[in-house]
Amino acid sequence: MAGVLARIATFAIDGVDPRPVSVEVDIRSGLPAFTIVGLGDAAVRESRERIRAAILNSGYEFPQKRITANLAPASLRKAGPGFDVALALAVLAASRQFEPDPSAPVAVYGELSLGGELRDSPGVLAVAEGARRAGIARLIVPRARAREASLVDRVEVAGVRGLREAVAAAAGAELPPPPPAPSRPPPAATVDLADVRGHQIPLLALQIAAAGGHNLLLEGPPGTGKTMLARRLPSILPPLTRAQALEVTRIHSVAGLHADGLIETRPFRAPHHSISSAGLVGGGSPPRPGEASLAHFGVLFLDELSEFNRLALEALRQPLEDGRVTIVRGQRALVFPTRFMLVAATNPCPCGFAGVEDRCTCADADLRRHQRRLSGPLLDRIDLLVNVGRPVEAELRGPPLTDSRHARERVADARERQLVRLEETGATCNADLDARLVQTRVALDDGARDALGRAYTGGALSARGRHRVVRVARTIADLEGRERVTEVDLLLALSLRQRSAGEEALAA
Amino acid sequence: MSRRARGVDRPQACSRCLARTWLIARLAGHLEVERERVLSLLALDDDQLVLAVAGGKRNEIERQRREFSTAAAQATAIRAGVELVCGCSSTYPAALRDLAAPPAVLHVLGGIDRLRACVEAGAAAIVGTRTPSRYGGEMASALGRGVAGAGVTVVSGMAHGIDAAAHAGALGAQGGRTVAVLPGGVDRPYPQTLARLHARIAGAGVVLGELPPGTSVRRWMFQARNRVIAALSELTIVVEARQSSGALMTARHAAELGRTLGAVPGQVTSAPAAGPHELIAGGAALIRGAGDVLDLLFGAGVREPPDDRRPALTDAQAALLSALEQSGEVAGALTRSGLGVDRGLAELAALELSGWLRRGPGGRYSVIP
Numbered sequence A: 001m002a003g004v005l006a007r008i009a010t011f012a013i014d015g016v017d018p019r020p021v022s023v024e025v026d027i028r029s030g031l032p033a034f035t036i037v038g039l040g041d042a043a044v045r046e047s048r049e050r051i052r053a054a055i056l057n058s059g060y061e062f063p064q065k066r067i068t069a070n071l072a073p074a075s076l077r078k079a080g081p082g083f084d085v086a087l088a089l090a091v092l093a094a095s096r097q098f099e100p101d102p103s104a105p106v107a108v109y110g111e112l113s114l115g116g117e118l119r120d121s122p123g124v125l126a127v128a129e130g131a132r133r134a135g136i137a138r139l140i141v142p143r144a145r146a147r148e149a150s151l152v153d154r155v156e157v158a159g160v161r162g163l164r165e166a167v168a169a170a171a172g173a174e175l176p177p178p179p180p181a182p183s184r185p186p187p188a189a190t191v192d193l194a195d196v197r198g199h200q201i202p203l204l205a206l207q208i209a210a211a212g213g214h215n216l217l218l219e220g221p222p223g224t225g226k227t228m229l230a231r232r233l234p235s236i237l238p239p240l241t242r243a244q245a246l247e248v249t250r251i252h253s254v255a256g257l258h259a260d261g262l263i264e265t266r267p268f269r270a271p272h273h274s275i276s277s278a279g280l281v282g283g284g285s286p287p288r289p290g291e292a293s294l295a296h297f298g299v300l301f302l303d304e305l306s307e308f309n310r311l312a313l314e315a316l317r318q319p320l321e322d323g324r325v326t327i328v329r330g331q332r333a334l335v336f337p338t339r340f341m342l343v344a345a346t347n348p349c350p351c352g353f354a355g356v357e358d359r360c361t362c363a364d365a366d367l368r369r370h371q372r373r374l375s376g377p378l379l380d381r382i383d384l385l386v387n388v389g390r391p392v393e394a395e396l397r398g399p400p401l402t403d404s405r406h407a408r409e410r411v412a413d414a415r416e417r418q419l420v421r422l423e424e425t426g427a428t429c430n431a432d433l434d435a436r437l438v439q440t441r442v443a444l445d446d447g448a449r450d451a452l453g454r455a456y457t458g459g460a461l462s463a464r465g466r467h468r469v470v471r472v473a474r475t476i477a478d479l480e481g482r483e484r485v486t487e488v489d490l491l492l493a494l495s496l497r498q499r500s501a502g503e504e505a506l507a508a
Numbered sequence B: 001m002s003r004r005a006r007g008v009d010r011p012q013a014c015s016r017c018l019a020r021t022w023l024i025a026r027l028a029g030h031l032e033v034e035r036e037r038v039l040s041l042l043a044l045d046d047d048q049l050v051l052a053v054a055g056g057k058r059n060e061i062e063r064q065r066r067e068f069s070t071a072a073a074q075a076t077a078i079r080a081g082v083e084l085v086c087g088c089s090s091t092y093p094a095a096l097r098d099l100a101a102p103p104a105v106l107h108v109l110g111g112i113d114r115l116r117a118c119v120e121a122g123a124a125a126i127v128g129t130r131t132p133s134r135y136g137g138e139m140a141s142a143l144g145r146g147v148a149g150a151g152v153t154v155v156s157g158m159a160h161g162i163d164a165a166a167h168a169g170a171l172g173a174q175g176g177r178t179v180a181v182l183p184g185g186v187d188r189p190y191p192q193t194l195a196r197l198h199a200r201i202a203g204a205g206v207v208l209g210e211l212p213p214g215t216s217v218r219r220w221m222f223q224a225r226n227r228v229i230a231a232l233s234e235l236t237i238v239v240e241a242r243q244s245s246g247a248l249m250t251a252r253h254a255a256e257l258g259r260t261l262g263a264v265p266g267q268v269t270s271a272p273a274a275g276p277h278e279l280i281a282g283g284a285a286l287i288r289g290a291g292d293v294l295d296l297l298f299g300a301g302v303r304e305p306p307d308d309r310r311p312a313l314t315d316a317q318a319a320l321l322s323a324l325e326q327s328g329e330v331a332g333a334l335t336r337s338g339l340g341v342d343r344g345l346a347e348l349a350a351l352e353l354s355g356w357l358r359r360g361p362g363g364r365y366s367v368i369p
Helices: A042-057 A081-094 A124-133 A143-149 A163-170 A200-212 A226-231 A242-254 A277-281 A310-315 A317-322 A364-374 A393-397 A404-421 A435-441 A446-457 A463-480 A487-495 B003-009 B015-026 B028-033 B035-042 B046-053 B055-067 B070-079 B094-098 B112-120 B134-149 B162-172 B192-204 B220-232 B246-256 B271-281 B290-298 B315-326 B330-337 B341-353
Strands: A004-014 A017-028 A033-037 A066-072 A106-108 A138-142 A156-160 A216-219 A299-302 A324-329 A332-337 A341-346 A384-387 B083-086 B105-109 B123-127 B153-156 B178-181 B206-209 B235-238 B260-263 B357-359 B365-367
Touching: A004 A081, A004 A124, A017 A081, A017 A124, A033 A042, A042 A081, A066 A081, A081 A106, A081 A163, A106 A163, A124 A138, A124 A143, A124 A242, A138 A143, A138 A163, A143 A156, A156 A163, A200 A216, A200 A226, A200 A341, A200 A384, A200 A404, A200 A463, A200 B330, A200 B341, A216 A226, A226 A299, A226 A341, A242 A332, A277 A310, A310 A317, A317 A324, A404 A463, A435 A463, A446 A463, A446 A487, A446 B341, A463 A487, A487 B341, B015 B028, B015 B046, B015 B055, B015 B070, B015 B083, B015 B105, B028 B035, B028 B046, B028 B220, B035 B046, B035 B220, B046 B055, B070 B083, B083 B112, B094 B220, B105 B112, B112 B178, B112 B206, B123 B134, B123 B162, B123 B220, B123 B246, B134 B153, B134 B162, B134 B290, B134 B365, B153 B162, B153 B220, B162 B178, B162 B192, B178 B192, B178 B220, B192 B206, B220 B246, B235 B246, B235 B271, B235 B290, B246 B260, B246 B271, B260 B271, B260 B290, B315 B330, B315 B341, B315 B365, B330 B341, B341 B357
Parallel strands: A004 A106, A033 A066, A106 A138, A138 A156, A216 A341, A216 A384, A299 A341, B123 B153, B123 B235, B153 B178, B178 B206, B235 B260
Antiparallel strands: A004 A017, A017 A066, A324 A332, B083 B105, B105 B206, B357 B365
């Protein structure tokens, strides 16, 4: 006996990427049963109960027949309650309770409540992007997420409240009017460099870091303002492009951290030092983006760097090198984007007062442990080291030295110069310069070359450290609008250099 | 000359002296208990020493003494790459014979020939606290460099702080000679964290000790070591030492042996300057730099420390240096010197490159004298 078959399109979220999923429902006579196949997780299995209640509570009938639902492709693991609505619509279509609009391909995405309402579901932006790629004309999502989904152009978005509206939209009815723009809360007091008093050297270092995309280490005793400074770095980075903003929004949406609309400010993430490596770079089951991905196109701030779990820090190497992290689960590999700037803060020693005469109480062994925890491959990826001291009284009372708008303009100009110089190299800022590009794309004048040579011969720089100094010097020259790196630029870069293993203090 | 060829006529320690050394190492734990009077105990002969400290272990130790094998002791030294010279040899440094209880055997890393050259060049000890101020560390390093650069051997104890800075300074000088006298076995860097310095000294200078290879350090050994430093050097200079510092012990040994004493002045209010100031008040020579050391050793103006090859300072750099001398804190110094941030930071790096400044922990700079 022939059964009745219906198909509805939806999407699974794989990492942060949408994958098209076709929900197929077959209804034939037999003992009443409802089976879902297609590698779903517990949430998918439980959706049977939600769907049954939602269908009945919305005034439809739940067919007393043998119902088989398949989430195709069957090889892809599917997690979460986002398939609820698609399953419900497929059941209704297969039981002839509604007719999908044959003229336009439709996709739906969302979780159902027992009462038949569509619940807020994370990851809608990713689904909308998938819909556009798949050529879907109309996407039905929970109303709370309609604005987010409509960030993607060329897809008509229906924000619906309940199953009945979803059915109407899928049948080709007029769309409910788009939700009114939420009355925006007054813009939260944003941070600005103008809040900073004193800290002349750290402010300079922040601008250099922002201009060249260099990772930065802030070192200083407790309570001197390291966190306060780091928090202001996003405010001087160039604004996100629309494509970048969409990518950031998609990641935050998948992680369920994002309320509404487009994220237009660069993210700033400051995980606690107790974080695991899965929390930092992503992982878990199903794999979720970690802090490194949530900081994509923004700033990842690691306060108390020496307190972080060594494994977690080691895990940051790949994301720092490649701008993405690959998480392998069973047969498949998920890729999360991680192009963030790293800002780390640390005390110079466990008590924080090394170098302040007679105030450091650390034993030798403590100092060594502290150094060992800091040293390593992570520090190799940090171009800049700046010491943050206590501002003096006069500075605290004085006017701010600069503000974010001013700094942002300088940074944007410097980045513009880099883009022109690095055209067709694949690099976008000076921090991306590898050994070869340092050789071919950075012009040093005679004074700079001489100073670099002296520092290298004197043992103050390793080969790797040499590249770091040249990269930073290039950025300093870019900030000043100079075509060639001068001696002053190079010396300034040297004084902000991050030391690595094998480099002696000069003239020791 | 190959190593093997030299081995034929390499001075070997005699059985008696080796047995003596073995005995002291065997009694190390017993001596630790008696460390208040360890130097007078070391002056006893072998039998009396066992009687004095062995207690209930006496019979066991006597038996082990009878079983002692010279060949085994020699073999241990060869395995550790250590050369030996005993008190019965003509190559033994004569200055050590001034001691009431000279070391029976010297264990040498770096070669007997080099030790002889170091002793013949004339030696000055530079000692002090393990936790110096930035100023103290820089003075020790500059003295080491200047003195060694003028051909004088720098002797010290390879402890953290002043000792290590003096050795490092001496190694940095052209052809600089330095001798590190270790408390325990010379093959074991003590402190372990200075293993790299230990290797550099063994490579270009001499590491010396009176106990057999492999001996681990006990507290009484520091006193014993200090007397060797004092005896080996014509002049002992204390750079920084708090009131109870072991460096003052070295100074006392030097005074008892009739050696010259020198001390580097500091600020009266600074705790680690208290030791040197007390010595100066008691008649020690005032040491302001390597020139003073050379004048004391050879007479005024006979030898000069090597020229300062560092480039002359610009006015701006001089202002920055003097601001940094008040406090190593950069931000304040830039303000005081009147330089802008960009320019000031660049000058800092320039000064560092030309050897006027050293960047220390916490981003603080110290001025190299």
